[in-house]
Amino acid sequence: MTTSHVHEHHGKDSGLAPELLVQMHAHMVMTRVLEERLIRMQKQGDGYFWIGGPGEEALNVPLGMLVDRGEGPMHDYLHLHYRSSGTVLAMGADPIDSLRQMKSTASDPYSGGRNFCNHYSFKKWNVVPVSSPIEVQFSMAPGTAIANKRAGGRGITIVQGGDAGTAEGDFPTCLVWSSRPENPLPLLMIVANNHWGISTPAATQHGEKRISDRGKAFGIECATIDANDPEVAYRGLKRAIDYVRNERRPYLLEAYVSRLYGHSSSSGANFIGEEVDCLKRFEQKLAERGILTQKHMDDLHTRYTQELLEASKRVREEAPPRGEQIYDHVFVDVDGERDPAAMLPKGTR
Amino acid sequence: MTTSHVHEHHGKDSGLAPELLVQMHAHMVMTRVLEERLIRMQKQGDGYFWIGGPGEEALNVPLGMLVDRGEGPMHDYLHLHYRSSGTVLAMGADPIDSLRQMKSTASDPYSGGRNFCNHYSFKKWNVVPVSSPIEVQFSMAPGTAIANKRAGGRGITIVQGGDAGTAEGDFPTCLVWSSRPENPLPLLMIVANNHWGISTPAATQHGEKRISDRGKAFGIECATIDANDPEVAYRGLKRAIDYVRNERRPYLLEAYVSRLYGHSSSSGANFIGEEVDCLKRFEQKLAERGILTQKHMDDLHTRYTQELLEASKRVREEAPPRGEQIYDHVFVDVDGERDPAAMLPKGTR
Amino acid sequence: MSTMVQAIRMALHVGEERLGVTDIFGEDVGPPLGGVFTQTVGLKTTWNSPLDERGIVGAAIGLALAGQKPVCEIQFCDYAFNTIDLLKLAGAMLWSSNGQWNLPMVLMTPVGSGIHGSIYHSHSFDATATRLPGWKIVMPSNPRDAYGLMLSAIKDPNPVMFLAPKALLRQKALPGEEVPGAPTDERQLAKMIDAPLGDRSKWRPDWPAVEDLFIPIGQARTVRAGRDVTVVCYGRMVQVCTKAADELATEGIEVEVIDLRSLWPYDWAALKESIGRTHRVIFVNEETEVTNFGEHLIRRTVEELFYELHAPPRLLAGAHVPGIGLADNLEQASVPQRDGIVKAMREIAQHAP
Amino acid sequence: MSTMVQAIRMALHVGEERLGVTDIFGEDVGPPLGGVFTQTVGLKTTWNSPLDERGIVGAAIGLALAGQKPVCEIQFCDYAFNTIDLLKLAGAMLWSSNGQWNLPMVLMTPVGSGIHGSIYHSHSFDATATRLPGWKIVMPSNPRDAYGLMLSAIKDPNPVMFLAPKALLRQKALPGEEVPGAPTDERQLAKMIDAPLGDRSKWRPDWPAVEDLFIPIGQARTVRAGRDVTVVCYGRMVQVCTKAADELATEGIEVEVIDLRSLWPYDWAALKESIGRTHRVIFVNEETEVTNFGEHLIRRTVEELFYELHAPPRLLAGAHVPGIGLADNLEQASVPQRDGIVKAMREIAQHAP
Ligand SMILES: Cc1ncc(C[n+]2csc(CCOP(=O)(O)OP(=O)(O)O)c2C)c(N)n1
Ligand SMILES: Cc1ncc(C[n+]2csc(CCOP(=O)(O)OP(=O)(O)O)c2C)c(N)n1
Numbered sequence A, B: 001m002t003t004s005h006v007h008e009h010h011g012k013d014s015g016l017a018p019e020l021l022v023q024m025h026a027h028m029v030m031t032r033v034l035e036e037r038l039i040r041m042q043k044q045g046d047g048y049f050w051i052g053g054p055g056e057e058a059l060n061v062p063l064g065m066l067v068d069r070g071e072g073p074m075h076d077y078l079h080l081h082y083r084s085s086g087t088v089l090a091m092g093a094d095p096i097d098s099l100r101q102m103k104s105t106a107s108d109p110y111s112g113g114r115n116f117c118n119h120y121s122f123k124k125w126n127v128v129p130v131s132s133p134i135e136v137q138f139s140m141a142p143g144t145a146i147a148n149k150r151a152g153g154r155g156i157t158i159v160q161g162g163d164a165g166t167a168e169g170d171f172p173t174c175l176v177w178s179s180r181p182e183n184p185l186p187l188l189m190i191v192a193n194n195h196w197g198i199s200t201p202a203a204t205q206h207g208e209k210r211i212s213d214r215g216k217a218f219g220i221e222c223a224t225i226d227a228n229d230p231e232v233a234y235r236g237l238k239r240a241i242d243y244v245r246n247e248r249r250p251y252l253l254e255a256y257v258s259r260l261y262g263h264s265s266s267s268g269a270n271f272i273g274e275e276v277d278c279l280k281r282f283e284q285k286l287a288e289r290g291i292l293t294q295k296h297m298d299d300l301h302t303r304y305t306q307e308l309l310e311a312s313k314r315v316r317e318e319a320p321p322r323g324e325q326i327y328d329h330v331f332v333d334v335d336g337e338r339d340p341a342a343m344l345p346k347g348t349r
Numbered sequence C, D: 001m002s003t004m005v006q007a008i009r010m011a012l013h014v015g016e017e018r019l020g021v022t023d024i025f026g027e028d029v030g031p032p033l034g035g036v037f038t039q040t041v042g043l044k045t046t047w048n049s050p051l052d053e054r055g056i057v058g059a060a061i062g063l064a065l066a067g068q069k070p071v072c073e074i075q076f077c078d079y080a081f082n083t084i085d086l087l088k089l090a091g092a093m094l095w096s097s098n099g100q101w102n103l104p105m106v107l108m109t110p111v112g113s114g115i116h117g118s119i120y121h122s123h124s125f126d127a128t129a130t131r132l133p134g135w136k137i138v139m140p141s142n143p144r145d146a147y148g149l150m151l152s153a154i155k156d157p158n159p160v161m162f163l164a165p166k167a168l169l170r171q172k173a174l175p176g177e178e179v180p181g182a183p184t185d186e187r188q189l190a191k192m193i194d195a196p197l198g199d200r201s202k203w204r205p206d207w208p209a210v211e212d213l214f215i216p217i218g219q220a221r222t223v224r225a226g227r228d229v230t231v232v233c234y235g236r237m238v239q240v241c242t243k244a245a246d247e248l249a250t251e252g253i254e255v256e257v258i259d260l261r262s263l264w265p266y267d268w269a270a271l272k273e274s275i276g277r278t279h280r281v282i283f284v285n286e287e288t289e290v291t292n293f294g295e296h297l298i299r300r301t302v303e304e305l306f307y308e309l310h311a312p313p314r315l316l317a318g319a320h321v322p323g324i325g326l327a328d329n330l331e332q333a334s335v336p337q338r339d340g341i342v343k344a345m346r347e348i349a350q351h352a353p
């Protein structure tokens, strides 16, 4: 059966354990604080460009908490986008490494100072490199999903992108390839719908009432949820992930999110008051329900802010990569073979 | 309202005028005879490769009869595929020109001996060049449809491809671009579904129950018809074309067809007994209903066969293009400007 | 003193008003943004497309087939690499239809490094572009050329690709590089055609009466005359090479700098004349150095001018690595820098056969 | 005497049995057809993909990311031009992740003209392929090299592209070009591994006990020694150049023919040694002649061997036009032919400085 409906659970209890909500809240705060630190660094000249996920915490943190983390096809593969900080932090990433990537230091573990901030890569956790081209992850995801299925375990592949990106051919490629009658795949497709593509409103370009409806023609299970509520998001994600894990079939989840600081530093990276702030809304609920006091939450915010401020100072002292390192990692060596990079004609530059 | 259903009208009267059916039949016979002549030419060494449309006559001939033929955006634009001989013949193409393209003569009006047979191009009739790459026509069609809409007349754009090709990103590109809320387009998308992609059965690769369902998420009107019956096809096409002409909105039509001589000469180009022969079936009906006698139809078949045999002999005498002509038509000249081709370094070959 | 981005915008305006441009479109090209570099803000025929480069190129081809005159944009050339088949198709449309269908379309896209763009906002496109028979390729190095080449591109009945060096888009015109007819006071020009920050829904540009300027496609420009060495470059490298040449002049080495401006067709006559005089030539571009357009120019040079050469011809180009890294050191090690160019110029000038 | 297509098939079989190949896939690669040239018929891990080149390359990348060893096929390289962005991404995966993720994948695709393939079954891919940093590129000219290069490609932990000259796929091996361990009786080999016509659902191949043969990627082969002129070629042009050289031998001109075999990395040492001896060199390939890989080799030659040259280096390559036309005259005017090669060899041999 194929379903598509918006779950609304604001206010009323979601049935999730308070401990879980507290943990979720802490990850969301750290994510927000990290993004705000990255934005500040860029504005202060400690980085060239910022793009990230403030406004997607309520979706991305629960995702990170639900992932089966590990290396190899028995665990989940993640093909994330440049707004996925909440997911990797919830998985256990050290926020200072994000500052390193922003500062383009040699110590940046994700790209060695080569790529923009929030372009993650964790081999040990199956988080494949985030790349700037929109939607290409949807063409690669079926490959890791084939490996998940072949491995015979419960590992699945999760791929995430934005709403405007679904106009690229890679999105339907993922729909077609994940639902091949010959080999349906354990693949969860997540569309983080913030209703924008840089400056272009989704409503002007997209005739779909729901993006998730695009899965129906393929018999793909699909749903649309309000992911500005982390409890709704957690339950929607859990339902989807459980389905994919158990049925070994694809699922398309559309999640409404906010874009709280605009598209990127190119558009100013200033707080957008009109958008729903999932963290603020969540904190109100936690306070109302007496799960956390506002004081506790404010203190947490202050502590994390202080931690990351100090971390950013440490990062400022770290060395940048050296020019000749551009020739590192073009190929992995095959024993006995001369490094082909060494065979390059090296023109003067 | 979005509909999707298979119309079945075999046997019973379709309400189409006998004169129309007779004309339709004649075009279908000519199309079949032409394709069989092309196949023979290739087998006799009078051409290198055959690909074409035997088995799609019941779809393509009605399409050609329903087109608003002319040049410019007040008329229909056609983005056809390599099985569309029935459409261009019904529009009035001279079959001998197809033989010329098969024989790669300089007189081939479609490509001057450059392209494979059944790769049509009629500037005067808005039939844009058929190209071998699958599905790219679906990325170009929105452009001519924008021009149709802008012109303010009743002209529309019609694009046609096969079933396997819908796996390419170009097909959904056409769905997205034709249904943009900002500017919905008068665009008829036709998928000729013969259930094969060369050797690959559609059922192994495609999870869609109906390909036409893919339009639904975009609010695109869609239908699936049995186009092995030219009367069903005529009425299904007319309904679709009228809708697009009047509403200036997109329509997705999936049409079941046969592949009567296999994929191409590469797969032998022999008659496939198991597939429904739309012409044979139509002739039975015409005879049953007393609209045409079998004798008349056989005579027509014989006469066309004779005509094309003689035409092929004439074509055999026509000159091939000259080698230096490869430099013709790289650019249209801008007055006063030296032809850039003349500026080429001409390496020895 | 207009900037290159203003020059492009004014050329597109002239295209709309006097040359029949019907559609200027691409991602974020229309209101409210008017292009990620403001290159299309305030224009009449702009519209936003879905985030789909294949759709953009395809729609432009379709529009041109239907006799419209589209100018489409790929937001960064880094994102054009999933459309090469369609670009080839566009270049082949006239040829494969034996002369029936020409495509009066322009594709514009920002290229090159120099804005800390990291791996996906630093690509060059000249090597790929010159491998597309049926396309004309232009690449300006200053506002005036950007204006004049865009007008010629729009007027041309063939597909023309306009490669805009993104690092130069916001630079001001130097004397002699102004757009003819545009106010020379930059504040005034900005007030007339630059959109205000924030809400622009009510703002309308006040276009200056700019004049026609059609810089012939295929015509190079000698930026700096010199007797000792010929340097052939284009785009962002023109300024770098000119500065390097000025530096060497203090050592008494006179370098001639030629701005190719059109990559296809290119001005072989001008190159031949200059190389025949200086007998020494260096080709400079930012593109990765293997199977590079500068290598074509070297091949042409040794094919036709071998015995004119008093030194081996040189290529200075980008490193053959998978991308341009974000860190300064990485970017600088990846594309030609002034010091390396000065050094190469000195070496080749002093080279004794 | 196996054919190249049989050699490829046997190499893929060895890949499955001894080198860990997990997936051989692409359009019509699996049963019932086993490839449009029968290159994958009877293999164990083959499967058919949807008609979606982007999906094919993407899936191969994903499989390689997950530690599988895929060999994917693009049915004709003419249809790979909508995947260049993904090919670039694959080549950049290790580099952009600072060494974390290598991609053990092979992409194979038929290239070149010679089968009357018209505009879309005649493309070459060597220029585009050599513009993909992070990829290794191999291109065999005979069955033995096809076998040995495919085994090395499969064993390599990096992305390797295997370009198969489609016009040679069905040619029989000449003496010395056999696949080690394969029966030399062609009837016998065909009976063992070629599928019967018609229904193959019950047929199973009987694989011969072929031996390991790893031809190092980056190692050229001297096909024919000669003192007067060096000719550097690959793929289909190797036979054409060798025949041309044999013809000139009757005039007393001894041409050395080098089969590059690997385009990236390429065997510069071998080229340098040969050109240093003959002092005259011609590069021959089928690819369009502008921004052509042979032009890179000419650049490298003049950069390092300028004063060794007794004649201008030459390039013989494809015409810079939008396609290769179907008519014989058009195809022959578009790609290098034996007569033109003989003429160029004679000219350069007799060239007096
Ligand atoms: C293939 C490609 N085209 C264009 C761009 C430039 N670009 C970067 S982000 C973006 C908008 C993406 O919108 P969406 O997919 O909705 O994701 P969001 O940024 O809203 O999360 C564009 C056009 C790109 N990075 N990649
Ligand atoms: C982009 C592209 N990929 C591959 C091919 C090779 N090819 C030619 S026809 C064909 C199958 C097309 O199947 P379908 O779209 O169903 O059309 P049909 O031939 O069945 O009418 C393939 C794979 C091609 N021509 N273009």
Ligand SMILES: [Mg+2]
Binding pocket: A162, A163, A164, A192, A193, A194, A195, A196, A197, A198
């Ligand atoms: Mg968005």
Ligand SMILES: [Mg+2]
Binding pocket: B162, B163, B164, B192, B193, B194, B195, B196, B197, B198
């Ligand atoms: Mg089909």
